[in-house]
Structures are given as structure tokens and as C-alpha cells.
Amino acid sequence: MEISTHPYTKEIDFTAASKEGAYSFSVYVKAVIQVTNPLTFYVNRNLDVNAYFKNLFTMDVRKITRKYSILDYEGMDEKLTEKLSSYNSFDDSTGFSYRVSVVTAEPGRDAEEYVKNYGKQQLDMKLKESARGLTSPLSGSMVEALKTAVVEGRMTEEEAFQKIAENEDKEFARAVKRVETLRESEILTDEESKTYGKVKILGGMSESEKLLTGQAAKKAAGQEGKDSDMIDAMYNDEEE
Numbered sequence: 001m002e003i004s005t006h007p008y009t010k011e012i013d014f015t016a017a018s019k020e021g022a023y024s025f026s027v028y029v030k031a032v033i034q035v036t037n038p039l040t041f042y043v044n045r046n047l048d049v050n051a052y053f054k055n056l057f058t059m060d061v062r063k064i065t066r067k068y069s070i071l072d073y074e075g076m077d078e079k080l081t082e083k084l085s086s087y088n089s090f091d092d093s094t095g096f097s098y099r100v101s102v103v104t105a106e107p108g109r110d111a112e113e114y115v116k117n118y119g120k121q122q123l124d125m126k127l128k129e130s131a132r133g134l135t136s137p138l139s140g141s142m143v144e145a146l147k148t149a150v151v152e153g154r155m156t157e158e159e160a161f162q163k164i165a166e167n168e169d170k171e172f173a174r175a176v177k178r179v180e181t182l183r184e185s186e187i188l189t190d191e192e193s194k195t196y197g198k199v200k201i202l203g204g205m206s207e208s209e210k211l212l213t214g215q216a217a218k219k220a221a222g223q224e225g226k227d228s229d230m231i232d233a234m235y236n237d238e239e240e
Contacts, residue, residue, distance in 0.1 A: 003042060007034040010098075012053045015108055016065040023111035025065045025073070029057060029084065030102040040095030047094060057084060070107040071118055077104050
């Protein structure tokens, strides 16, 4: 029986525990093997080469993998390759020499679902953080936000007053619509609607006044008088 002394590649796969303990890494090793003593190799022809390398590498591999989490194992491949590459040697008992060329490791099948779920959680968290980052410059109060914009020079006072007036008009229109809906649904009577409208709508306008200063307060006060007249006129027209 002729035994080839040309080098050939051997691939070995085995598992090694991770830092978590409950999960493991799938380790892949590629080694170049060459028969250097054909007679000894022939005598050991029934040797399970896979088992031989697993037994040879497992202890050192596990010492390294147990330092890494399946969620963060950057740099582990390099450490494994560096360690196993030092095994460039000839084994008298087997009749062949070996040289490790590549070592890689990644979470095993038992850890795939855990890693996948963790990845989704991290993505959701990052998206929420990004959303908070985008909205954090916005104030909960439009008036306060506009004040900040004026102070920072991003908007003039007149532009801020205009924005406030536009917002007040929209809020007033929505409030009137709510009152009308309550009255049309017969939840409130005409008289109750009138009282409710003055308290809720004009009360809300008064609260906005408190947030304004100087000319803005005067403008809002003038608008409130118009709004009050508008509500009274609306109900007076309907009563007629």
C-alpha cells in the first residue's frame, strides 16, 4: 500500500463553551497535514484523525472561548488562530506533521435563537434612542419652543407671534368643533354647550396667555375677546 507524503488539508469541527456556559461556540479548524513517517502512519492507519485533533485542541480552545460571550466575541478568532498556530509540529506517535492555517468560531445552533432575539431587542432599543434623539430638541410647549427659537436667533419675534397666533386659531377651531359635536350628540344642551365652551375654550386660551410675555400677551388677549364674541354669536344665531 503506497502512502502519499504530499500535504493535504483537514477540516475539524467541534463545540466549545462560551462565557455564558449554557451556550457554546461552533469552532472550525483547518489544518495542513503531511505524512513524514509512512511506516508509523501505516501502523496507526486506523487512527481517528478528527478525534485526535479534537482531543489535541479542545482544552486550549475552551480556555479562550470561555472568556468570550456569544453576544460579543470580536477578536476571538485571532486569539484562537494565534494559539493553535503554535502547534506546528511533528508527532512521532502518529507519523505525520500538522500546521493550523485557519481557526474560526461563531455561536452554535443552541445559541442562534438567543442571539437573534438579542439582536432584535438591541435594534428596537437603538431605534427608540434615535427617535428620542430626534425629538429631544422639541419642547413640550409650543410657546416655550418658539421662545427658545427666538433666543437662539433661529426666528424673529414677529415670526414667533405669527406661529403662536396660527396655533391658537387651530386650537380654537378644534375646541369649537368638540363643543359642536357634544351638542349635536345631545351630550350637552345648548345652554350647557355655551357654558362649557366658554369655560373650556376660553379657559384654554387664558392658559396660553400666561405663557406669553410683552406684545404676545397683548395680541393673545385681543384674540380672546374676539373668540368670546364669536362663541356668543354662534349660539345667538342658532337660538334665533
